[in-house]
Amino acid sequence: xxxxxxxxxxxxxxxxxxxxxxxxxxxxxxxxxxxxxxxxxxxxxxxxxxxxxxxxxxxxxxxxxxxxxxxxxxxxxxxxxxxxxxxxxxxxxxxxxxxxxxxxxxxxxxxxxxxxxxxxxxxxxxxxxxxxxxxxxxxxxxxxxxxxxxx
Amino acid sequence: xxxxxxxxxxxxxxxxxxxxxxxxxxxxxxxxxxxxxxxxxxxxxxxxxxxxxxxxxxxxxxxxxxxxxxxxxxxxxxxxxxxxxxxxxxxxxxxxxxxxxxxxxxxxxxxxxxxxxxxxxxxxxxxxxxxxxxxxxxxxxxxxxxxxxxxxxxxxxxxxxxxxxxxxxxxxxxxxxxxxxxxxxxxxxxxxxxxxxxxxxxxxxxxxxxxxxxxxxxxxxxxxxxxxxxxxxxxxxxxxxxxxxxxxxxxxxxxxxxxxxxxxxxxxxxxxxxxxxxxxxxxxxxxxxxxxxxxxxxxxxxxxxxxxxxxxxxxxxxxxxxxxxxxxxxxxxxxxxxxxxxxxxxxxxxxxxxxxxxxxxxxxxxxxxxxxxxxxxxxxxxxxxxxxxxxxxxxxxxxxxxxxxxxxxxxxxxxxxxxxxxxxxxxxxxxxxxxxxxxxxxxxxxxxxxxxxxxxxxxxxxxxxxxxxxxxxxxxxxxxxxxxxxxxxxxxxxxxxxxxxxxxxxxxxxxxxxxxxxxxxxxxxxxxxxxxxxxxxxxxxxxxxxxxxxxxxxxxxxxxxxxxxxxxxxxxxxxxxxxxxxxxxxxxxxxxxxxxxxxxxxxxxxxxxxxxxxxxxxxxxxxxxxxxxxxxxxxxxxxxxxxxxxxxxxxxxxxxxxxxxxxxxxxxxxxxxxxxxxxxxxxxxxxxxxxxxxxxxxxxxxxxxxxxxxxxxxxxxxxxxxxxxxxxxxxxxxxxxxxxxxxxxxxxxxxxxxxxxxxxxxxxxx
Ligand code: FES
Ligand code: FES
Numbered sequence: 001x002x003x004x005x006x007x008x009x010x011x012x013x014x015x016x017x018x019x020x021x022x023x024x025x026x027x028x029x030x031x032x033x034x035x036x037x038x039x040x041x042x043x044x045x046x047x048x049x050x051x052x053x054x055x056x057x058x059x060x061x062x063x064x065x066x067x068x069x070x071x072x073x074x075x076x077x078x079x080x081x082x083x084x085x086x087x088x089x090x091x092x093x094x095x096x097x098x099x100x101x102x103x104x105x106x107x108x109x110x111x112x113x114x115x116x117x118x119x120x121x122x123x124x125x126x127x128x129x130x131x132x133x134x135x136x137x138x139x140x141x142x143x144x145x146x147x148x149x150x151x
Numbered sequence: 152x153x154x155x156x157x158x159x160x161x162x163x164x165x166x167x168x169x170x171x172x173x174x175x176x177x178x179x180x181x182x183x184x185x186x187x188x189x190x191x192x193x194x195x196x197x198x199x200x201x202x203x204x205x206x207x208x209x210x211x212x213x214x215x216x217x218x219x220x221x222x223x224x225x226x227x228x229x230x231x232x233x234x235x236x237x238x239x240x241x242x243x244x245x246x247x248x249x250x251x252x253x254x255x256x257x258x259x260x261x262x263x264x265x266x267x268x269x270x271x272x273x274x275x276x277x278x279x280x281x282x283x284x285x286x287x288x289x290x291x292x293x294x295x296x297x298x299x300x301x302x303x304x305x306x307x308x309x310x311x312x313x314x315x316x317x318x319x320x321x322x323x324x325x326x327x328x329x330x331x332x333x334x335x336x337x338x339x340x341x342x343x344x345x346x347x348x349x350x351x352x353x354x355x356x357x358x359x360x361x362x363x364x365x366x367x368x369x370x371x372x373x374x375x376x377x378x379x380x381x382x383x384x385x386x387x388x389x390x391x392x393x394x395x396x397x398x399x400x401x402x403x404x405x406x407x408x409x410x411x412x413x414x415x416x417x418x419x420x421x422x423x424x425x426x427x428x429x430x431x432x433x434x435x436x437x438x439x440x441x442x443x444x445x446x447x448x449x450x451x452x453x454x455x456x457x458x459x460x461x462x463x464x465x466x467x468x469x470x471x472x473x474x475x476x477x478x479x480x481x482x483x484x485x486x487x488x489x490x491x492x493x494x495x496x497x498x499x500x501x502x503x504x505x506x507x508x509x510x511x512x513x514x515x516x517x518x519x520x521x522x523x524x525x526x527x528x529x530x531x532x533x534x535x536x537x538x539x540x541x542x543x544x545x546x547x548x549x550x551x552x553x554x555x556x557x558x559x560x561x562x563x564x565x566x567x568x569x570x571x572x573x574x575x576x577x578x579x580x581x582x583x584x585x586x587x588x589x590x591x592x593x594x595x596x597x598x599x600x601x602x603x604x605x606x607x608x609x610x611x612x613x614x615x616x617x618x619x620x621x622x623x624x625x626x627x628x629x630x631x632x633x634x635x636x637x638x639x640x641x642x643x644x645x646x647x648x649x650x651x652x653x654x655x656x657x658x659x660x661x662x663x664x665x666x667x668x669x670x671x672x673x674x675x676x677x678x679x680x681x682x683x684x685x686x687x688x689x690x691x692x693x694x695x696x697x698x699x700x701x702x703x704x705x706x707x708x709x710x711x712x713x714x715x716x717x718x719x720x721x722x723x724x725x726x727x728x729x730x731x732x733x734x735x736x737x738x739x740x741x742x743x744x745x746x747x748x749x750x751x752x753x754x755x756x757x758x759x760x761x762x763x764x765x766x767x768x769x770x771x772x773x774x775x776x777x778x779x780x781x782x783x784x785x786x787x788x789x790x791x792x793x794x795x796x797x798x799x800x801x802x803x804x805x806x807x808x809x810x811x812x813x814x815x816x817x818x819x820x821x822x823x824x825x826x827x828x829x830x831x832x833x834x835x836x837x838x839x840x841x842x843x844x845x846x847x848x849x850x851x852x853x854x855x856x857x858x859x860x861x862x863x864x865x866x867x868x869x870x871x872x873x874x875x876x877x878x879x880x881x882x883x884x885x886x887x888x889x890x891x892x893x894x895x896x897x898x899x900x901x902x903x904x905x906x907x908x909x910x911x912x913x914x915x916x917x
Contacts, residue, residue, distance in 0.1 A: 034187040035180020039341040039391070040423045044841035047341055075180035088174035091807040094815065095645025096177030097341040097391030103178050119582045125849045129841065131341050131392050132645050134814030135849040137807075 323443025342391015602888025683873020820882025
């Protein structure tokens, strides 16, 4: 099947997509967008998070065909210096495998809610596993990105 | 360079917290992890794995697999050109099984094809004729029952180590004993095992991969490929976490075999389920402990028997047994010790390295015992620990004198001094209650508990391992400005070794710009990024190489100005004498300076049959945790409210990274206490996914208050003590102790899942 979508603001298509192919595979293997990561491919870790029409989804759980005619934003298209900088400056990045998914999730959260309280941040990130950091510095990064975006 | 620039100190040196150089690439998604590698004309590899825990192989038919569209090669053990055996300690593991398989998931054949789907399909079509055998699954029987089949030549005991010290027949006024068991934990690093092998024109192969130790992989891979080591070149690609799970080979040899056979680049990536069988886990353990003490709380003796289930292959089992015995009595003075540990072969999944190697299991047991003893004595558990704690100059049961500061009393004092979280207000936000928004309680039936845990952990490799690292440092002018380049083979697995190397070079050479060369096997070994050793040994090597470079630079200036080298300093891009600049570094670097150095730590020695050794370990590290939990006593749900830590790191090279290591380590310890267990039934992993193997989410982890002490180890570079492992070790017993305090239950098995907490799992509490 043929799939056409707007990816990071640009029209993209792919031919010969399998019925059961995931959006994650489409992004990584066909479009060479390797920023979305493949840790569980089961919707449990959030490493593959993208925004689909503005809503955060696990791209490994979305069938490639479902994005036909829709808008996908991957980490490569997250132009949000406050979030990127906060992750780097707050020490929220260790191995970094979870980071692209988190950056997308946090970008999505702050667009929805520019001043989230801690329980809201935790709730928004509950689907993003990180095995390295213990999350504390990730929370710091979200708080500081929110602050910077507001000031 | 202008003089105003001289006035501004070079920043980002040792003791500061500069941003990691790879952070920006990681946040933007551009950083290439091993699973992101691509090459033109690349093929994909897949592995055929045993469905049986123990079986004889009667035959393998690769015909149907070879006939699959898109398939380029199907290989079995007959295609392994070199030695069909590898292993980090004992070479007991075949690259591809020959006539027997010893665990579910053991590789039997490998295939390559032009798409991952075709490779997987072909793998399913390899027909293996198995004759299932009765598996050996009980580690205690494996250790003692000679009637069981021997899984390896030397029987089923990988290592038995005793410690005998003091009076063999001690008397104590108060005795407590119990058996503690601990499940199999998984490293659960997020980045799956992956690599890309590219055949080279010289008949060799280049392998790009994620690993913890390039040279150990190189040695094992080259041997299996039957190639000289200089024909096999390993280059690190991005590593998505490791925690010990990447010390053993996974895809390395397979990927190279397929590339060499097909003449095409071959990529292999494990899916999550395959990752669960494709790497070693933390050893499950069964530990019987008996503590004897005087009525006023002085330890008289410890007797213990520990069983570690190593699964089908040895991997790090000998070291787990070593650490489990040498550290098995904790950071306490124990005059009389009788300790036995067995590491055994079974047909369970292979177990090997994981953060806190060999110390996690006994620490849970002996800290639980200290609490039990405190209760029997009617004493405060912290007081009991303080009464028995080691001090500098004391001997461990091995006979080794602890020859650097032991901060345990300070750690415990500081922890006790930290404020406790406020008690739950009535009408608390349900998100703060056990069970969270599942809304299972509104505050009724909740009990709070507080618990402590301390540990002693060795740093670096022990028992005589020549555990060294190599660094090459080059200082030159690039674009008119001095640039230092550091080249080592040290694996950056997320912990921050790249940053530390930069910091050391900035500090020692007084330059701003420091590049860390991609790590590969073209420089000498750095050893593994494990055992909390990399900052110690590679830090030591980089320091030594920088000092050597600095000497050359200073000599150039000393000769020109006819002054003594010793009087000169190199800071802030200039060579100075008594604070007065003699020369800008740029002027001195008309030719580049390059030096290479190795750093070896002081020697260590193996334990003898009675467990004696003057120096089993080169260094010890200590940490302490206090946990506060709320437990829904009806449903067995636990919410960790606080998990505070005090740790002595000797010297905080990068304070932010130190905090990150402590927070991350503690989170893994919390996971082991409450939820993490690889369930194995008849040798088979039944929860090999992130749906069923649970690791802590951001909702499970409380805010952590952390205090760091810096009591330098006089024998270590910069005084550092390993940081990464101790917090993982101490979080577990602290959390379990807090749950015990809240519920009054014994809790001798971890993880303490809700069913176990409520006693619904059918296991007796001993
Ligand atoms: S890879 Fe998609 S959620 Fe884990
Ligand atoms: S930084 Fe490694 S998984 Fe989050």
